[in-house]
Amino acid sequence: MTTETRPLGQRLKEDNWDLHVQAEHDTLPQHMVRGTIPKETYAELLGQMWLVSRKLDAAIVATRDGVPVLKELVTDRQLQTPYLEEDLAHWGVETAGLEPLPGTAGLIADIERSRDENPIRLFGLHYVREGANNGNKYVAMKIRKAWGVEDGAGFRYLDPYGSDQRPMWEAFKTRLNEIELSEDEKSAIVAGARSMFEHIIAMHKDFELPPVEAAEGAPAH
Numbered sequence: 001m002t003t004e005t006r007p008l009g010q011r012l013k014e015d016n017w018d019l020h021v022q023a024e025h026d027t028l029p030q031h032m033v034r035g036t037i038p039k040e041t042y043a044e045l046l047g048q049m050w051l052v053s054r055k056l057d058a059a060i061v062a063t064r065d066g067v068p069v070l071k072e073l074v075t076d077r078q079l080q081t082p083y084l085e086e087d088l089a090h091w092g093v094e095t096a097g098l099e100p101l102p103g104t105a106g107l108i109a110d111i112e113r114s115r116d117e118n119p120i121r122l123f124g125l126h127y128v129r130e131g132a133n134n135g136n137k138y139v140a141m142k143i144r145k146a147w148g149v150e151d152g153a154g155f156r157y158l159d160p161y162g163s164d165q166r167p168m169w170e171a172f173k174t175r176l177n178e179i180e181l182s183e184d185e186k187s188a189i190v191a192g193a194r195s196m197f198e199h200i201i202a203m204h205k206d207f208e209l210p211p212v213e214a215a216e217g218a219p220a221h
């Protein structure tokens with residue numbers, strides 16, 4: 001068996017990049033980055049993300065005093081429920097009537113299991129939604145342009161930090177590499193992140209959309 005020597009931030013990126021490629025090129029994200037996502041679908045997606053974020057935020061807040069990586073790295077500014085509520089109010093969606101689709105229900109069950117059995121795994125789930133802000137900021141810009149929206153109203157979830165995005169992500173990754181964790185803890189975080197990608201891919205597949213045109217669109221990276 002080889003000993004793992006890569007910093008955790010590098011492991012999280014490298015060991016999940018296959019899933020990132022899959023997630024990014026799926027139909028729903030491609031409709032988003034092309035600005036061809038219908039407004040109702042976008043609002044419905046925000047509703048499903050609200051159901052998830054409410055659970056994940058609550059699980060993190062409930063456990064972080066006992067889990068140093070959650071306590072030190074996940075600030076209140078990273079909790080996404082308020083951003084989603086702002087956007088849902090903007091698009092006229094009432095949270096009271098929201099019901100989880102199958103992919104959402106699967107992720108909620110994972111959050112509850114992680115909270116009860118191995119809360120450090122919550123950090124792996126959280127890393128993915130926090131990291132996704134990197135691409136989401138670009139996606140928000142593309143949708144706003146396609147829909148002719150001048151300001152950021154209705155896009156707070158996709159672009160929560162504005163010009164702080166880059167420095168916040170760099171600080172998050174730096175701190176992540178410094179914090180002391182056992183190999184078991186690191187493995188639980190990486191496994192949690194892989195599951196989060198899989199859950200989000202499943203959530204996106206719950207939406208029926210026409211295939212996208214192959215030629216235009218998203219950046220290669």
Ligand code: HEM
Pocket residue numbers: 009012013020023024029030033127128129130131132133134135136138139196197200201218219221
């Ligand atoms: C059209 C859709 C997407 C685009 C254009 C996109 C683009 C990007 C870009 C440009 C980065 C920064 C890469 C770097 O700094 O080297 C990034 C990072 C990331 N994205 Fe995406 N992304 C998309 C969808 C997603 C989705 C759906 C998820 C989650 C399921 C996701 C999760 C992440 C994560 C976790 C990172 C951080 C990687 C790391 O540095 O550790 N992305 N994305």
